[in-house]
Amino acid sequence: MATRPIPAAETAHPEQQYLDLMQDIWKNGNERSDRTGVGTRSIFGATLRYDLSGGAMPLVTTKRVYWKTATRELLWFLTGSTNIRPLVLQGVKIWNEWPHARYVRDTGDDLSLEAFVARIADDPVFAEEWGDLGPVYGKQWVDWPTYEQTGNGNYRKGEGINQVAQTVDSLINNPGSRRHIIEGWNVAELDSMALPPCHKTYQFHVAGDRLNCILYQRSCDVALGLPFNLWSAALLAQMMAQQTGLAPGELVWMGGDVHLYLNHAHLVTEQVEREPRGHPTLEIKRKPDSIFGYAIEDFEVHGYDPHPPISAPVAV
CATH class of the missing domain: 3.30.572.10 (Thymidylate synthase/dCMP hydroxymethylase domain)
Structure with missing residues (x-):
């Protein structure tokens, strides 16, 4: 309406x-x-x-x-x-649910949200793999992607x-x-x-x-x-x-x-x-x-x- x-x-x-x-x-x-x-x-x-x-x-x-x-x-x-890790380390929780849901879906590990967030904070390697939200x-x-054509007609990231x-x-x-x-x-x-x-x-x-x-x-x-x-x-x-x-x-x-x-x-x-x-x-x-x-x-x-x-x- x-x-x-x-x-x-x-x-x-x-x-x-x-x-x-x-x-x-x-x-x-x-x-x-x-x-x-x-x-x-x-x-x-x-x-x-x-x-x-x-x-x-x-x-x-x-x-x-x-x-x-x-x-x-x-x-x-x-x-x-x-990546949510800088937010997690400041106690900011507003983005936690999305990567947690992805982790549970992709791994089948029924890790609680609290345990997932604690691991993001404590384990930088785990955070790098599972804490990212995409672009x-x-x-x-601040980093909108661009692409430029190479000599062979392909494109590379600019x-x-x-x-x-x-x-x-x-x-x-x-x-x-x-x-x-x-x-x-x-x-x-x-x-x-x-x-x-x-x-x-x-x-x-x-x-x-x-x-x-x-x-x-x-x-x-x-x-x-x-x-x-x-x-x-x-x-x-x-x-x-x-x-x-x-x-x-x-x-x-x-x-x-x-x-x-x-x-x-x-x-x-x-x-x-x-x-x-x-x-x-x-x-x-x-x-x-x-x-x-x-x-x-x-x-x-x-x-x-x-x-x-x-x-x-x-x-x-």
Whole structure:
């Protein structure tokens, strides 16, 4: 079924957009089967808008969002790594289920998720074989593969393209361009990825001295994924603004298949009844020499007093 963007009233808390979207999906979404077997309620096409000026961030307050986990994931993307071991060593669990499921399927060894993750941490050789996710986000962002023809008509791998570095450069040197894009959807490599990119396309736009960002997300788990995606996109926009000498502008989030899993009913019911509170802001404590030089210690959030977390299962 068709749907519409859910604008928030000018006087409403910015987070109300998110809660209204959640409620709209749960009440009006089309119930569908999906690849996980869990089932969803889904709408097609939604838009959220957030002003990032003054360090404002779309950090959901109606449940606790572990923003440091999302930040560590973004910094991991920027390294180009596709192996979960660096995340595991930092206590980040969000990618563990996919390589674990592959390990169990391919080996027949019914190793528990906890034991698998512990082995990833303790055994670099095991991690190299079983911890890789394929050419997911970071690989495409900073090392998009190219190929060049050899003299005999065959092709060999060329030098990878660092889209992030190119975008920073173009924002500084050609701000009026309409090609400030970071793309994750590499059709040739989708089948090699543990999960094809959901937050797939970022586009930046310079308006005066302000930097705006659009994220297009082809598939979005609104209950568990979207709070992380909003934070990460806004954080990337804030970092890009700092690196290019621009002021943070607006984050526009656009979703394609926007859904809630059927086994998240308790989460939806509880969360939409909660009132957003406070206006979290981000402080970036230093300006590194490049977009790739940030560390977790560079970020501090002020004014974040969320409601308690709400647990819900991840569909893999």
